[in-house]
Amino acid sequence: MNVKDYRRKIESELAQLDGKAGLESLAGTEHDGWQQAINQLQNPDLTTDLRIAALQRLQAGTFLGLQFESVRADYVAALRNVVTASDDKLRLAALDVLVNLKDDFARQKLQDSLRGIGQQLLAPAAALGLLARDDHGSAAHIARDLLFQSKDVPLRAQAARLLGGDPSAKGLLAALMQDKDEFREVRRASAVSLRNLDPSAFAQAAGKILADGSDFKDIKATVRGALNLAQTSAANTTAAVGWVGRTIGAIRNILSGS
Amino acid sequence: MTVEIVLDATAEDGRAFLGWAPVKASARLKNPSPGNAPVPVTLSNGGTATGGRVVFDTKRSDAGRDQLPIVLPASGQPVEFWVAGQFQRPSIAYADAAIDAIGPDGAALGRRELMVRIRKNAVKLTADERDRFLIALGKLNDQGNGPFRSFRDTHVEDSYYEAHGYPGFPPWHRAYLLDLERSLQAIDATVTLPYWRFDEPASALFAPEFLGMPPANPSEGDVIDFPYGHPLETWRTDTTSDPIARRPRYNIANAPPSNNVITQKATLELGDNFPAFRSYEGRPHGYAHTSFQGPVNNPSTAAKDPLFFLLHANVDRLWAFWQWYYHRTDPDDPKSYALTGPPRQPNNIGHKLDDTLWPWNGDTVAPRPNFKPPRGAFPVSSLVTRPGATPTIRDMIDYQGVKGGPSLGFDYDDVPFELHSTGPVS
Numbered sequence: 287m288n289v290k291d292y293r294r295k296i297e298s299e300l301a302q303l304d305g306k307a308g309l310e311s312l313a314g315t316e317h318d319g320w321q322q323a324i325n326q327l328q329n330p331d332l333t334t335d336l337r338i339a340a341l342q343r344l345q346a347g348t349f350l351g352l353q354f355e356s357v358r359a360d361y362v363a364a365l366r367n368v369v370t371a372s373d374d375k376l377r378l379a380a381l382d383v384l385v386n387l388k389d390d391f392a393r394q395k396l397q398d399s400l401r402g403i404g405q406q407l408l409a410p411a412a413a414l415g416l417l418a419r420d421d422h423g424s425a426a427h428i429a430r431d432l433l434f435q436s437k438d439v440p441l442r443a444q445a446a447r448l449l450g451g452d453p454s455a456k457g458l459l460a461a462l463m464q465d466k467d468e469f470r471e472v473r474r475a476s477a478v479s480l481r482n483l484d485p486s487a488f489a490q491a492a493g494k495i496l497a498d499g500s501d502f503k504d505i506k507a508t509v510r511g512a513l514n515l516a517q518t519s520a521a522n523t524t525a526a527v528g529w530v531g532r533t534i535g536a537i538r539n540i541l542s543g544s
Numbered sequence: 545m546t547v548e549i550v551l552d553a554t555a556e557d558g559r560a561f562l563g564w565a566p567v568k569a570s571a572r573l574k575n576p577s578p579g580n581a582p583v584p585v586t587l588s589n590g591g592t593a594t595g596g597r598v599v600f601d602t603k604r605s606d607a608g609r610d611q612l613p614i615v616l617p618a619s620g621q622p623v624e625f626w627v628a629g630q631f632q633r634p635s636i637a638y639a640d641a642a643i644d645a646i647g648p649d650g651a652a653l654g655r656r657e658l659m660v661r662i663r664k665n666a667v668k669l670t671a672d673e674r675d676r677f678l679i680a681l682g683k684l685n686d687q688g689n690g691p692f693r694s695f696r697d698t699h700v701e702d703s704y705y706e707a708h709g710y711p712g713f714p715p716w717h718r719a720y721l722l723d724l725e726r727s728l729q730a731i732d733a734t735v736t737l738p739y740w741r742f743d744e745p746a747s748a749l750f751a752p753e754f755l756g757m758p759p760a761n762p763s764e765g766d767v768i769d770f771p772y773g774h775p776l777e778t779w780r781t782d783t784t785s786d787p788i789a790r791r792p793r794y795n796i797a798n799a800p801p802s803n804n805v806i807t808q809k810a811t812l813e814l815g816d817n818f819p820a821f822r823s824y825e826g827r828p829h830g831y832a833h834t835s836f837q838g839p840v841n842n843p844s845t846a847a848k849d850p851l852f853f854l855l856h857a858n859v860d861r862l863w864a865f866w867q868w869y870y871h872r873t874d875p876d877d878p879k880s881y882a883l884t885g886p887p888r889q890p891n892n893i894g895h896k897l898d899d900t901l902w903p904w905n906g907d908t909v910a911p912r913p914n915f916k917p918p919r920g921a922f923p924v925s926s927l928v929t930r931p932g933a934t935p936t937i938r939d940m941i942d943y944q945g946v947k948g949g950p951s952l953g954f955d956y957d958d959v960p961f962e963l964h965s966t967g968p969v970s
Contacts, residue, residue, distance in 0.1 A: 287632055289960045289961070293960075300812060338793065342834045345833070348830075349825065350825060350826055378837070383842065386842035386845045415767055418786050419845075420783065420786070440761075440764035444767070447767065450780075478778045478787075482780060507773030511682075511773045511777060515687060
């Protein structure tokens with residue numbers, strides 16, 4: 287389309303706007319009302335959706351810099367209060383934010399919850415997932431225990447992911463990755479974790495999987511993808527071009543089930 | 545007799561890439577036939593039927609045409625012309641666009657293959673385009689060991705006020721995205737950064753083969769459940785155990801609620817001057833982030849999630865669209881950029897028009913962040929000279945070179961190149 291015609295088309299579309307009334311109704315609300323939202327977030331008489339809407343409004347405020355600083359402390363305090371709320375969805379939403387803020391209170395609560403101390407705040411897989419975001423080994427022993435104790439697939443997979451931060455877990459991860467009787471999600475998580483911990487041990491285990499005609503195509507796709515990433519540097523365009531085609535083909539085959 | 549066509553926008557490997565902004569090119573006879581008569585030639589579109597298309601002109605303009613007749617001297621002296629991608633006809637792969645030189649008898653005398661390389665709506669990418677982008681991104685991350693780490697480390701709490709809460713929010717993020725895009729293009733030059741049009745349904749973006757979704761049951765956690773072998777399956781950032789985690793707070797069959805993530809139309813209605821428009825940092829930008837549970841909803845962790853870059857590509861596209869619509873491309877026009885609102889102390893450093901942008905300036909003197917800047921000099925493009933090693937706010941404003949000079953080397957599929965005199969449109 288000719289650029290001038292395009293401008294006319296856009297101007298015509300904008301002329302059909304619902305006017306500025308909607309926007310005027312927003313005027314001022316961006317910078318006001320955060321304290322009100324903090325109260326709403328903590329109000330057990332409100333519905334979960336309303337309380338999460340209040341949380342979303344507060345979170346959006348954190349993207350506005352200094353303007354939000356005046357309520358930041360109250361905001362964090364409110365989130366900590368909500369961590370023990372009766373509603374699962376709200377607890378998860380609050381813990382999600384606090385973990386992103388590297389909040390030690392939330393981290394400790396999650397660890398206690400996983401150890402069975404006090405209230406179970408989240409399902410174990412969800413709790414481990416949050417801890418893994420900013421974990422420096424503090425929850426590795428919990429993950430290891432859960433891996434041995436539980437047959438729950440999401441929990442085992444999440445534990446294997448978290449062990450990607452534990453150098454002492456290399457042997458365990460290599461074994462899980464190659465265990466054909468293990469759940470495929472757990473094998474995948476173990477493979478990725480081992481790749482991060484010990485690329486040469488991963489390559490060795492991956493070679494065995496790829497050479498094993500009876501092993502499954504899903505874990506082969508995972509290890510092949512990880513090996514290819516390792517074999518081509520970011521600046522090596524020539525190698526990357528060949529790898530692009532091969533990987534796209536592999537992805538398509540997986541997605542099509544062939 | 546053959547015709548050689550040379551484009552300014554040519555990479556070191558000989559491949560040529562165009563956007564909507566015109567670039568200079570030339571054609572010349574390489575081995576003229578005897579007689580020394582000049583040869584009339586018509587420049588026209590080659591390439592595939594569904595591929596990219598170009599337009600020509602004898603001068604830098606926004607009204608190029610499909611064909612351009614020129615006369616080439618027998619001496620082999622080049623004849624200059626201008627060429628640009630035809631608006632709304634981008635390429636989907638390299639060499640699906642081409643310039644053909646056709647002789648007076650209709651014979652093909654020369655061809656220059658190229659790509660009209662444009663940032664596109666993520667849900668409109670072909671499968672090949674999507675996969676090339678994902679693979680380049682996966683390689684850039686390299687399971688947490690690649691250059692992506694420095695991008696993640698740039699957008700953190702301690703650098704917050706370089707990029708947020710002050711007027712430099714749009715230009716800083718434009719530079720950040722361009723840095724990432726050039727890094728992706730160093731891996732695969734055919735890749736551009738797609739955008740998430742967050743005021744429209746975009747379920748294809750969250751399909752398993754693209755950015756994925758978490759398990760349906762929240763009790764299983766929010767880690768994205770990628771297909772086996774997916775390029776982002778091994779994505780890591782801060783630790784060796786933190787894959788991509790994200791859960792939408794809205795039904796992805798729809799767009800997020802428009803009272804918060806306001807529409808493009810509403811964003812344009814924020815105002816025709818920069819101080820008014822800048823409130824888009826709150827709505828829709830902030831609310832687009834908080835439409836999800838996961839690191840993307842927090843300023844200091846958002847860049848862990850690749851979605852961040854598609855979200856911000858749309859934030860940047862909105863600014864570009866606003867700039868085009870209201871003719872706000874002159875950096876010195878206070879309606880295009882202005883220091884308003886509470887100043888960053890001291891002296892609005894990092895946000896004034898000619899301030900260099902952190903981290904590319906390497907500055908560690910307060911109020912700049914006091915840690916080692918994660919990125920080095922801004923990556924050089926072999927296609928365009930801008931913005932140089934240490935970009936400024938000013939460098940980021942007229943990204944297409946509407947007011948003159950080269951572009952920054954990127955364009956959006958729905959924001960054309962249009963010349964204009966300074967001042968608002970009617």
